[in-house]
Amino acid sequence: MSTTVPPADSPLAAVSEGLGEQAWIEVIQKMDEVYNDLLQYEVALEEKNAALEESHQFIESVLASMSDILIVCDRNGNIEEVNASLCHFAGKDQAALEHTPVFSLFADDSERARAREVFARFGREGVHDCEFFLRAGDGATVPVSMNCTPRVSQTGKLMGMVVTGRPVGELRRAYQALRQAHDDLKRTQGQLLHAEKMVSLGRLVAGVAHELNNPISFVLGNVLSLKRYAQRLESYLGAVQAVDNPELKALRAELRIDRVLADMPLLIDGMIEGAERTRDIVDALKRFSAVDKMTPEQVSLNEVVERSVRWVVQSASARFAVSVDLPPRLICSGSSGQLQQVVMNLVQNACDATINQPEARLKISGLVENGMACIRFIDNGPGISEEHLGRLFEPFFTTKPVGQGTGLGLSISYGIVERHGGKLAAANLPEGGAEFILALPVESS
Structure with missing residues (x-):
């Protein structure tokens, strides 16, 4: 075409x-x-x-x-994706973990078999808080609390699973910290209740001490007068005895006047000593119950130590020997009540530490150096363990059984000493026993 x-x-x-x-x-x-x-x-x-x-x-x-372990697996259990926490836990990088079976992370064959059974049985419903043992990068066997969730497509087809986990040790430490905080709170509550009781007791003691002060003064004054009268009566009876009167001599022998005269000075001295001790106790109770003012005053450390030792020794359940060797006139500026609280706490702790010793002893010695009075409290107890030595002055830390110590005595004492410009330290002696050193600034004599 x-x-x-x-x-x-x-x-x-x-x-x-x-x-x-x-x-x-x-x-x-x-x-x-x-x-x-x-x-x-x-x-x-x-x-x-x-x-x-x-x-x-x-x-x-x-x-x-994420701090938790994260593993994304396919339907066959092979790893597709991991996070940095798993790499750090397993000691491998992401490339070395990908396309490997997730069950290879478990500790041994028995754990792998148990994991396969659990994941196969509950895989579609999910596994929650199931504990397995995994092999860490350093070879250690670590318990891990694991969760498994199925991963499905938009059509509902099972594509694999997502596994998360956290080492049980971290959870236990968190629970332990929570339990410790709860115990500390309970102890604090008990301490507050105890403090409230002590306030009420202080008011009661103040009233009792005030009421006892007058009759004790009355008794002591009368006994001292009676002592003077007894001396006069003894002189008069001696003059009467010099008169040669057989009836008076017979009556003297019948009434045992010589024995009464011999016992009377001892009886009167005993009553004076008892009244003076009672007066000292009342004075100490008044000091205990008085509100402690922060206005500095002249405090005799010798009297504080002597008074504290006397209180603790008298209330000790077993024999507790205390020797005191201090320089004379240790005078510092501060609160007498607070410093007595510190010394009593140190002496009482030594008494408690030596309670199981055949001969419980405490030696208190001191010296003045560079304007500081260093008072050493050395007991013959078992000493302080090294793990506890650095925590003695922490609040609520105590080595005593539950109910026998609040863990606040040394902590409060440490704060009191610091407010007075001093230092409080503890150590173990090579020959055994514990040593507490109380250092306070003193005035030059």
Whole structure:
């Protein structure tokens, strides 16, 4: 079939040429539209890529910040994704863990078999707080509380599982810290109740001491007068005895006047001693019950130590020998009541520490050096264990059985000594026993 081409100068050729230019114009317009669409698609794709990258970085930061172990597995139990916590726990990088069976992380064959059984049985429902033993990177066997959640597609098809876990040691430490805080709170509550009781007791003691003060003074004054009268009576009876009168001599022998005269000074001295001791006790009770003012006063450390030793020794359930060797006139500025509280606490602790010793002893000695009085309290007890030595002055720390100590005595004493510009330290002696050193600034004599 042949085609007839019209001549170039014919009217038909002119029409064909016009139609070809129009077609090219339309083609160019379409190409511009397609190019504009491609540019818009490229911009939208770049925005979506940026959002995807930001989301990916966010997920990676979340995974890296997790302290719990995270493992993403496929349906066959092979690892697809892990976080930094698992890498640190297992001692391997992510590349070495990917595409390996998750059960290879377990400690031994029995743990792997148990994990397979549990995950197979409860995989679709999820496993919660099930404890397994995993092998750490250093070879140690570590108990881990694990949770397993199924991972499904949009159509509900099982794609694998997500496993999370936390070493049980961390949980136990958290529970132990919580329990310790609860015990400390209970002890604090008990201490507050005890403090309230002590306030009430102080008021009661103050009233009793005030009421006892007058009759004791009356008794002591009368006994001293009776002592003077007894001396006069003894002189008079001696003069009467010098008279040669058989009846008086017989009556003297019958009434045992000589024996009465011999016993009377001892009896009167005993009554004076008892009255003076009672007066000292009343005075100490008044000091105990008085509100301790923070206004500095001149305090004799010799009297504080002597009074504290007397109180503790008198109330000790067993024999407790205390020797005191202090320089004379140890005078410091501070609160007499607070310093007595410190010394009594140190003496009482020594008494408690030596209660099981055949001969419980405490030696208190002191010297003055560079304006500081250093008083040493040395007992013959078992000493202080090294693990407890650094915690003696911590609040609520005590080595005594529950109910026998609040753990506040040494802590409060440490604070009192610091407020007085001194220091309180503890140590063990090479020959055995514990030593507490109380250092306080004293005035030069």
